[in-house]
Amino acid sequence: MKKKVSRMTSKHVCRKLERKQRRCEAIIFHDFGIESSGSPTTILAILNAGLSTGLTEEAVLSSAIQYAPVQQVLMLPNKSYCFLECSNEADAELIYKNLHGCAGLEQNGGVAYLSYFKTLPACREKNVWAKRLPEGLVLLPNFVSEAEEEALLSAIAVEENTEKSDLKHRQVKHFGYKFIYGENNVDISNPTSEKIPNVCDILWPRLKTEITKLGLSTWDWDVPDQMTVNIYEPGQGIPPHVDTHSAFLEPILSLSLCGEVVMDFRHGTERQPLILLRRSMLVMSGASRYDWTHGITPRTLDVVPTQTGLTVRPRQKRVSLTFRRLRRGPCNCIFPTLCDTHLNAAEKTERVIPSAVAAQLEEQNVHSVYERIAPHFCQTRHTPWPRVADFLRSFSEGSVVFDIGCGNGKYLHCNSAVLNIGCDRSGELLHTCLERASTINARNTSVFRCDCLHVPVRAQSVDGCISIAVIHHLATAERRLMAISEMARLLRSGGRGLIYVWAKDQRALNNKKSAYLLQNKSLNKNKVTVEQQRQRAAEELQQQQQQLQELVPGAPQLPIHTNRTDFMQQDVLVPWKLKVAVNQGKEETTTASADPNVYLRYYHVFEAGEMEALMEQIPEVEVSESYYDQGNHCVIFTRR
């Protein structure tokens, strides 16, 4: 069944073709240092078609093997050329004669031109079929009989009510536990009503025998409790992935029914294909389960090896049963690269700011910033949050209540029946505090300057204290704990404290955005876009980090948060865009590119439960209430 190809004959076209050929040969020489040959060899290059032009391995192969057997096809990532190897020159010549100068190799029908080469490029992709399988990977052929295959297929009733699903590429059905694709995990607390069908029980003794025979069982074997059925039509596949380490133990099993397919295993730049034969059981353990990805390329033809070389095989519909056993806890594998447990832990430790740097960071990215933005900051903070005001009003007449980190003092006048005392690290903010008090005719305002880590007040001498939006400016868990301990120290027995810190999750439980996120809408209307703001802040950051590096070598590189968006990290720099008064006090947004009016404030935004975990380390206090309010995690506590 030969493909119809059109041959070009005119001399003019021939010369043009030759020029193009030389140009491409020069590119290949430049890329790989290999030379073309004027006389036939066993190696052919298709000079003007490759992976980057959309040519596939199976298309090259199906064209070429019409004329002669092919030993090897070499497709190179991002290249517009590819290679074929034959076992002898005569075969190569046959292919050359029939494909060179002909259209029909590619779907868009361009003319292909070929050259002989003396050698193949040196690269890892060569002879993928000749390599040994990844460690821990085993294929057990004929694992079930045809009759058993039939029984399994009818038991899983794949034709009925399989999810047409969000997965465009194949149908799936879950047993035992549902697999949630967005999260790549299972909901442990939510088993499905449909368990793994009993017909599958025939598989387990058989498997146990096989893995013992192979000496594979370094893991404790247990019968799977989760099954995913995948139904692939020809042309459908599954992207390369690793089954989430923390979700499932090893091994991962896959039984192939109805049809066979080539599965690709990948590890860095290495690729290793494997034919999953019909009725075979695939066992992925060790490195193949944890350190290699597996996937099925969506295509209608698979390239497979034969005795003499390579050939293509059309795909059939395939049904696979993937069996897994849930892991209930973190993964403890020795393969960190694809391990979600390991990556999460690494992220957490990376975030930790060395204590030697913390004070310096706070000085530069908290204290000195507030000193400079104080008046503008003050204008943006008027209205007390209702729940904070409620807390303050809950104190009886004559109580002494401290506001530690009082800022512009907006909470110093919520309850005139108590003695309110404020303190703050920033002299400028205290200044705005006094100014504000005079404009609202407050009878008295007592403030003093101090650091929240050392409040110069006698222990157990106050009835109440609050810390609103302060502790998230401290750069280590130790310092955050110190600040809370200092509050606890001040409180008399029975005294109560309230803490507000910014939450990493700015959405309440019902996924309602906080006021902070909602402001994004109006921000977009401003002259300065979020993106511009981010860019400017980046420039500023570069300068600041340079300074910080000079002062404290090894200081962390912190990400700059994009205002009014979700927090992606816990330790971030949040830009403050200072409005400067120009033109007789009319406010205007500056537009200078390296904007000296963007200040970066350091924040540690809190995860849910993080504040409670800190409180647990202070035995003198007890948390009586914790809640989420306007994008903050909040706790109320009492001194015992």
Ligand SMILES: O=C(O)CCC(=O)C(=O)O
């Ligand atoms: O179809 C297969 O054999 C593999 C399916 C798979 O890898 C999965 O569902 O995670």
Ligand SMILES: [Fe+2]
């Ligand atoms: Fe998988």
Ligand SMILES: [Zn+2]
């Ligand atoms: Zn792992």
